[in-house]
Amino acid sequence: MPLKLLFTLFSLVLFLQNLSAKDYKWNAKMTFLTFLENHNIPLKTYYNMDREDKELIQEIRAGQTYSINKKNGEIVNITIPISDELMLELKNAKKGYTAKYVPIPYAIVEKxxxxxxxxxFEKDLKKATKTSYYTKELKEVYSKSIPFKKMKKGDRIIIFYTQKYRNGKVFSSPVIQACLIEINKKPFYGFLLDDDKYYDSLGKKYERTYHSTFIRPLRKFKRISSYFTYKRFHPILKRYRAHLGxxxxxxxxxxxxxxxxxxxxxxGWKGGYGRAIKIKHSNGIETLYAHMRAWAKGMRKGRKVKQGQTIGYVGTSGRSTGPHLHFGLYKNGKAVNPGRYIRKKTATVVKLKGKKYQKLRKLVKKYRPQFKESKSKTILKEKSEECLNCLKK
Ligand SMILES: [Zn+2]
Structure with a gap:
């Protein structure tokens, strides 16, 4: 309800200022330059962007919704989301257009x-939520280390997740923040930490029986020169950046x-990413390999490749400062941290220590009463909403 009200107020403000906002879908055949041409925006708006900003433009997805805001029939700005966190804003200023990445305003609701x-497990959760999303996600949380198949009548599933909303509409996939699977009175808790991994309440990482299905795309490399980040503020440039790989x-x-x-x-050639290859895997996952010097012999669209097979060679093509491989991983079209999927085959159990452990314990404390409260009742998807970043009334 407060979400709807906010949206109504927002529309009213637009109306009073003679502003209009319209949503469009990004056409698969459209390049960024033709897009600029179509809207009579000078091409230098793109050419003036720096290397990293240009590279990020490659992350605009076909089918992506973007908005054009107008005032008295003139474009004020155009916003194009490039990830869950950032959007490219083309602003029509007096001196011409500027291009800048800015955070996407959204509301987060806890459910x-x-x-x-x-x-x-599978039947009941699918039936209650009307989707197989949560069964798949839970299997990932626990990395096959708990016996879902042994769940019987009377066992319980509790999931606390967050959902983003943009302009009153669902935006991006739900994220499980904490969960509990109870099998024959034995609880298995899962808590999400900011490294994108799930731990039990004592800090043990769930990956004991995980079969590594993704390996590092290079057998030998010097170092990781840039990590994955959805959004980071550059203190010197005073602007937002993202690195989706x-x-x-x-x-x-x-x-x-x-x-x-x-x-x-x-x-093929993928703008700022240079010579690139994308591989489609099972479970809606796609990987991207960019800035190649050359492709391996026989590589072409539609060809099957095996894990570990050479597909190309490290180079510096596209918008790149030095020889490196940009490795991206997409789940259902959304960029996710590849580090979450590349796991070493190891029998040692990772256990949290120090600051990270303290962080986990804080989460455990926060969710403990909520788990208790939710145990005695059935709560389905649409109910129980609390907006985490909305303005307090
Ligand atoms: Zn990169």
């Missing part, structure tokens, strides 16, 4: 799912290998 098992600095010519088996879905 709860709490159900008791009647038949089985991992950069591995490596000697030019080093073999780049397929991180997992799949089918090549793109091979």
């Amino acid at each position: 709860t799912i709490s159900i008791q098992i009647k038949n089985s 991992i950069d591995y600095a490596a000697r030019p010519g080093r073999a780049i290998v397929a991180s997992s088996s799949g089918t090549i879905s793109f091979k």
Whole structure:
């Protein structure tokens, strides 16, 4: 309800100032330059952008919704989301257009799912939420280390997740923040930390029986020169940046290998990413390998490749400062941290210590009463909403 009210107020403000906001879909055939041309925006708006900003433009997805805001029929600005956190804003200023990445304003709502098992884990959770999203996500949280199949009548599933809203509409996928699976009175808790990984309440990482399905795309490299980040503020440039992949600095010519088996879905020049290859894997995952010096022999769209197979060679093509591999991983079209998927095959159990452990314990404390409260009732998706970043009344 408060969300709807906010949106209504927002529309009213627009109306009073003779402003109009309209949403469009990004056409798969459209390049950024043709897009500028279509709206009579000078091409130098793109050429004046710096290297990293240009590279990020490649992250605009086909089908992406973007908005054009007008005042008295003239474009005020155009906003195009490039990730869940940032959007490119083209602003029509007196001196001409400027291009800048700015945070996407959104509301985060915390929601709860709490159900008791009647038949089985998968059946009941799918039925209650009307989607298979949560069963898939939970399997990832626990990395196959708990026996979902053993769940019986009376066992419980509790999920606390956050959902983003933009202009009153659902935006991006829900994120499980904390969860509990109870099997025969034995609780298995999962808590999300800011490294994108899930831990139990004592700080043990869930990956004991995980089969590594993605490997590092380089056998040898010098160092990671840039990590994954959805949004970071550059204190000197005073602007926002994002890096939707991992950069591995490596000697030019080093073999780049397929991180997992799949089918090549793109091979070609990809703007700021230069010579690139994209591979489609199972479960809606796609990987990107960019800035290549050359492709390996026989690479073409539609060809199947095996994990570990050489697909190209490290270079510096596109908008790149030095020889490195930009490695991106997308889940259902959304960029996610590849570090979350590349796991080492190891039997040692990772356990949190120090500051990270303190952070986890804070989360455990925060959710403990909520778990208790949710245990005694059935709560389905649409109910129980609390806006975490909305203005307080
Ligand atoms: Zn990169």
